Amino acid sequence: MITNADVSEALFQLAESHPAGDLRFALLRTAYAVFDHPRELSGSRRLPESAALEVLPALAMLRSCRTPDALSAAAHRLAGPNGLRGSSSREGFLTAAEVERTVASPTSPDPRCLRGAAHWHTRASDGAGTLESMARACVRRGAMWAVVTDHTRGLACVNGLDAEGVALQNRSVRAWNHRHGEELWLLQGLEAEILDDGRLDLPRAARSGVLLIASVHTDLADRRDQTGRLLRAIEEPGVWALGHPRGRLFARRSGVRANWEVVFAAAAAAGVLIEINGFPRRQDLDPALLGLARDVGCRFLLASDAHHTRHLAFDETAIALAAHGGVPVSAIVNFEPLDHLASARPDLALP
Ligand SMILES: [Zn+2]
Numbered sequence: 001m002i003t004n005a006d007v008s009e010a011l012f013q014l015a016e017s018h019p020a021g022d023l024r025f026a027l028l029r030t031a032y033a034v035f036d037h038p039r040e041l042s043g044s045r046r047l048p049e050s051a052a053l054e055v056l057p058a059l060a061m062l063r064s065c066r067t068p069d070a071l072s073a074a075a076h077r078l079a080g081p082n083g084l085r086g087s088s089s090r091e092g093f094l095t096a097a098e099v100e101r102t103v104a105s106p107t108s109p110d111p112r113c114l115r116g117a118a119h120w121h122t123r124a125s126d127g128a129g130t131l132e133s134m135a136r137a138c139v140r141r142g143a144m145w146a147v148v149t150d151h152t153r154g155l156a157c158v159n160g161l162d163a164e165g166v167a168l169q170n171r172s173v174r175a176w177n178h179r180h181g182e183e184l185w186l187l188q189g190l191e192a193e194i195l196d197d198g199r200l201d202l203p204r205a206a207r208s209g210v211l212l213i214a215s216v217h218t219d220l221a222d223r224r225d226q227t228g229r230l231l232r233a234i235e236e237p238g239v240w241a242l243g244h245p246r247g248r249l250f251a252r253r254s255g256v257r258a259n260w261e262v263v264f265a266a267a268a269a270a271g272v273l274i275e276i277n278g279f280p281r282r283q284d285l286d287p288a289l290l291g292l293a294r295d296v297g298c299r300f301l302l303a304s305d306a307h308h309t310r311h312l313a314f315d316e317t318a319i320a321l322a323a324h325g326g327v328p329v330s331a332i333v334n335f336e337p338l339d340h341l342a343s344a345r346p347d348l349a350l351p
């Protein structure tokens, strides 16, 4: 069967085969539309609404192909002067249709059994919702506990929280728990910057009682090996999880280079969780590296990286990645009750 993954990849390659201009832009827009379409196009009569009109005939031709050979022949007929080429920046990503299919299959971890909603942002940094509205949306999704992780005021986020902002949010978290803690227990986290030398942009004194996700947001196009930077970050006191470890972005960049086996072994030894970031353009880690992390004994945190209430559903993309990477439910903290977190972190405020 020809899938949306095949058709959208053909469209990306076609777009890049043409010089910059309207046609290239229309092909790119349609490639993203197919990638994000929640149902497989083959066998369905509807095309994605955001597909560009001027390339609908090309899309119709590609999706009517029955075999990879036929698809490749059709793409070559449509190709522009630059020729067709794949890109590592698009490898190891799941289309929206693959995510839907995966989480519905009986071998996938069941999204209905998720207890913890982790890694999401509010207006206090670069999110769109208030703490309250995001927490209510977590309740609607069936979560029992949730971790807000706004950005710290690092190099890459001017809107991040400073010490005063952290204290202010802590008061709101406590107020929520006082009123609604039996429904959903909120925990305060922070998404801190891993600086270029591997240290974090947050003083040690500010890390107690906070679930810290350490993430790379800078030097992501640097082709040098960054194992040392990540190892240093893992050793930093108070780190709970390594956020979107590769820092990759779909169709844009492949992210940092590192000796991942060494990084994962260090995380496993230090008890630092490896994040599975389900934001569809991130999908970080990818299934192949997840398998490697699982094999060296890592434990995992599913993250929606939501910047809006409707993004909280991206934890299903993270579940699909876990399923493809062979990560068992028993290795994912989001499926555990709150008191399991408590045993590892006596500094947390718990019910
Ligand atoms: Zn981030």
Ligand SMILES: [Zn+2]
Residues within 6 Å of the ligand: 119, 121, 191, 305
């Ligand atoms: Zn984030």
